Amino acid sequence: MNTLASTRSLAIFVGPVRSLRAASVLARDQAKSSISEENKAFDEIPRPNKFQFMRAFMPGGEFQNASITEYTTAMRKRYGDIYILPGMFGRKDWVTTFSTKDIEVVFRNEGIWPHRESLDSIVYFRKHVRPDVYGEIVGLVAAQGDAWGKLRSALNPIFMQPRGLRMYYEPLSNINNEFIERIKEIRDPKTLEVPEDFTDEISRLVFESLSLVAFDRQMGMIRKNRDNPDALTLFQTSRDIFRLTFKLDFQPSMWKIVSTPTYRKMMRTLNDSLDVAQKLLKENQDALEKRRQAGEKINSNSMLQRLMEIDPKVAVIMSLDTLFAGVDATATLLSAVLLCLSKHQEKQARLREELLRIMPTKDALLNEEIMKDMPYLRAVIKETLRYYPNGLGTMRTCQNDEILSGYRVPKGTTVLLGSNVLMQDSTYYPRPDEFLPERWLRDPETGKNMQASPFTFLPFGFGPRMCIGKRVVDLEMETTVAKLIRNFHVEFNRDASRPFRTMFVMEPAIAFPFKFTDVEQ
Template identity: 25%
Template sequence: MEQSAETIQNAVLVWTLTVLKFIQHGIMQILNFFTFMFGNADGTNKESDKSDKPKLKSVKQIPGPAPLPIFGTTLTSPALKMTNLLKANEGRWKEFGPIVKEEHLWGFPMIHLLDADHIEYASKMIGNFRPGMEILTTYRSNHPDRYDSIGLTNAQGEEWEMLHGALSPLITNLNFIKSIAPAAAEMTADFKDLIKESGPYIEDVQSLVRKFAAESSFYNVFGRRMGFMFNEVPTNMQEFLHTHDRLWRAVHQSSYGFPWWKYFPTSLWNQNAKSESLLLDMMENMIQTSIKEDSTHEGLLGGLLDVKDVSYKTKRLLALETILGSGDSVISALTFALYWISRDKRVSNKLYEELKTILPTKDSELNYDELQKLPYLKACITESYRMSNPAPNIMRLVEQPLELGGYLIPAYSLLILQWGFAVMQEDSFYKPKEFLPERWIYEGNEPRFQPHRRSLMHPFGYGKRSCPGKRIVTLYVHVLLARIFRNFEVTGSCPLEPKYEWLIQPGNVLPLTFRERSDDE
């Protein structure tokens, strides 16, 4: 009985502490944003009262869905429940206009910019602070035995500068990019064989693209092939992909609804923790294998391990994040480019004619320098980014008060620049709903079609916080598309719906038909 009573007392104590923690968190959040939300009596600053300029409206007055106490608009915003981001933003604009305020938990404002002029102006004013993935940040911060850092994507300030300084010089180095081009060409040849084995009609092209993306992302780090493009993928590599999927779903789901995982060990938290731990263990095993085999010099890993003043645990995490980030970007970019080009016979035939000038035969060697001689291929990829970009918005915390559209946006507000929506409007691009690669073929310094607001395009992010691996992703996308459309006539008619889960990903399978071309065509 004494043991039972003690157990009950402990349970009550745990419950009481949890409730107190919950209340404390809520009070702190409310206090943090009380001044932010209400400020002075009129919601503006004193300086604006003294000037002759029109009185600026406060952030409270920005239109948007009606918020609820504690939950903000997480339960009342139709847009937050949609997976098609373009349609969600169309709804925001139609109901509320070019600037829309939604609220996260505890009333934290999220300000969506939908107008091209506002986006162009704000992009010049925003800093380098952006929100991270909170569930990852929390887990990594709570496990100092395994992490010295929360990772490049989540870090801010000096920590981010340190991580960026360790990885960026390696991954953006032109000599490194050129060094992986032969391996990229080898992988594209294997991909061509996969198409022949699976085709001519392939019901789920994305499943093949995923093999290529995984193979290329691991090669970047380890400098060797891992077997993703074999008929029988190694068991440990299959496990890595499945674990990555589980982690990504947990991270996405943690961003919506009330974060019960902060207060209780929910199934979502357990899924994140187990996936994160398992991925790090697998990464450790692969790194140690490379060290034992003395093969670290083959990829980015060797350069990372040689970086001074950065701990081994941080280098390991950077290597893992490089694999996870580049793989997702390649999958999305390749799948959507295949979709858009295959839907338009005029475009695919024009691309084929250009490719024949550089690749006279289907198996002609394609090196890095020759890729620069394919302007129409580049135009097709850029246009695909405009139509279906993996990262169609930019999130930043403004570091100084910002006057925008008649409103005074306080410092440390979260701005979401919805450039993927803006580039689909008629005041931004000529015939914006049409896939038209020719818009990116300039006559001299001028585009062929107007309007043409190139400054809105940020396919890999903006400024210092842009994707450091964009050169690598660009290489793989160019090489694979060149090889595919030189070897095959690709056709398809099934719509491909976008799905927003941090990145824009294909929301359904993509069926395509690959008819092998002859060298005489």
């Protein structure tokens, strides 16, 4: 970890720490002053018993094939805005809350080093199965406390500052141009609909774009090299890890007690992805060294090269986590944007008007200057995140004793914050069943943006531990949607009453054979 404690990293870290520490102490004192004997005991929080919980997910149970959102929403109707999600087989009880006041209390008192319940199966792999690779650096997913703080502070300038992404506009434009050609290849010449498995093509596009950031290379998965074995391994494992994590760390599982088939598959999957990532990064560095020796000037501003400067282990971890956290979630979001625009043609037409003003030709290469003037594009993406929430919410571990919905919740309790469900609640969003990108635009009379209800619109989390990949996702989504809607009229002529389900995150529940008609201009 010595490389993480560089002067540059510490300078970034120490200043915010001091101000955050003072704010944390004040928030903690305020929270303590609100605790009184009038509040109810933790044991009084409503909950299903453990047998009911386990039985509900077994074959024939009420929630055998239910998503986490369906389960928690059903429990909300049954118990109210706060209840206990029982822990089993080594996992602790989780408090689940849908109260904006509770969500604010937890976030305001999370301190300078927020603690989020780790994905235990991944943590176990990194600490106990492959410590030879990870050592003390287990990544943002697994790290806590001071170790997390130092790593996050070193990574923030790379991931969270827009200028670090400028170099990716042109290659992402080329990747999207290739995807447009792929659509033309595979769509039916008569109906102009793409095949039923189009979600696989979308996932390949997202994988190709994220690989550009994670590995400094294009894999060719869209058209040129679709059967590349290394790329296919990373592509498949990044998607499998998501589903296996849900089974091991969210649903009742005995993997901490006995070696289950799902646990063994997870360990193989994580090993396979790690081996390929190490191989690709070594090839990358060997090629760069040859170019340096040949006297070629190397651009060292890429995100990968900046990660390598921190520590090669950090580069391996973040490259894998970029794919693991990004491929399925971003691909599903792109499917949702296309679906929303397909079902609301007037919104698609308005977006295309904006794009035609900024992008005079279909194959225009995008850049920072072009992309900064697209308010309706950003409103469409933001409204899609509200209309089809990308998951239930996020988790935090209470750093102090807290009062949530009138119950005394002790320090160390994990709280599942169901903020994303509130984005479809009419209490907070007028006309929640309507797709209205305009709700995110400046009011033409007042010049002010609509203010979302506090602690209800948090698709990327909140505070120091919010999603570090937010800007990468923004860049990928904005460039792709801009290119597709500039080139095609998009339609969806199928039933879309229940197009998604939410397991660990939202995923497609139906096929998406969109109809793509060429834009004439």
